[in-house]
Amino acid sequence: NAGVTQTPKFRVLKTGQSMTLLCAQDMNHEYMYWYRQDPGMGLRLIHYSVGEGTTAKGEVPDGYNVSRLKKQNFLLGLESAAPSQTSVYFCASSYSGFPPVRQYFGPGTRLTVL
Amino acid sequence: GESVGLHLPTLSVQEGDNSIINCAYSNSASDYFIWYKQESGKGPQFIIDIRSNMDKRQGQRVTVLLNKTVKHLSLQIAATQPGDSAVYFCAEAYSSASKIIFGSGTRLSIRP
Numbered sequence: 001n002a003g004v005t006q007t008p009k010f011r012v013l014k015t016g017q018s019m020t021l022l023c024a025q026d027m028n029h030e031y032m033y034w035y036r037q038d039p040g041m042g043l044r045l046i047h048y049s050v051g052e053g054t055t056a057k058g059e060v061p062d063g064y065n066v067s068r069l070k071k072q073n074f075l076l077g078l079e080s081a082a083p084s085q086t087s088v089y090f091c092a093s094s095y096s097g098f099p100p101v102r103q104y105f106g107p108g109t110r111l112t113v114l
Numbered sequence: 115g116e117s118v119g120l121h122l123p124t125l126s127v128q129e130g131d132n133s134i135i136n137c138a139y140s141n142s143a144s145d146y147f148i149w150y151k152q153e154s155g156k157g158p159q160f161i162i163d164i165r166s167n168m169d170k171r172q173g174q175r176v177t178v179l180l181n182k183t184v185k186h187l188s189l190q191i192a193a194t195q196p197g198d199s200a201v202y203f204c205a206e207a208y209s210s211a212s213k214i215i216f217g218s219g220t221r222l223s224i225r226p
Contacts, residue, residue: 004157031212033213035216040123040218040219041218041219042203042216042217042218042219043158043203043216044216045213045215048212048213050212056212058213059215090157090158092157092158098208098209098210098211098212099145099146099207099208099209099210099211099212099213099214100207100212100213100214101146101148101160101163101207101214102160102163103158103160103214104160105156105157105158105159106157107155107156107157108155108156108157
């Protein structure tokens, strides 16, 4: 059981470039989340999904898009990267239920935008 | 707006002593409060949660206390070990929500 995996682990982009971060989970979870974590700060929710084909905005959605075409995958896209998007990105998943207190996190993707 | 915050950004504890990590919250309507642990270079890991109608909940070597009167949450770790070194986040959620809101974290360091 791999749990939650994220690809890639590290990436350096130039301003204006685009990229997609991939999150995959093998626990058959309904809910999936994308967070960003800046130095010395907590986790801020970017977008989330409560099921295949559904997505919703979190606290800081601007500059990001997401897709959940398959239940096990949740993609985070940056169309035109900006230095302010330099951060560590975490994906998480959880069983359905209100609220989803127990989330399972991936190892993170460290993104630097120059 | 409503937020979950922490009293102290860092905490240093002698190995073997008990650790107490505090968290203040402002949203009295939250139904659940949760603690996560994040070790260096890893993603956060769920530790324990407590429902708003409870005052205390115990897990393995951890106890969470909730004081709704002063909107205060604490995580107590018994007999702190080197493996407890991490950043600890509190979080809150509504029972009708499909997401949780994280606070800013406290770094716990262990002195040998």
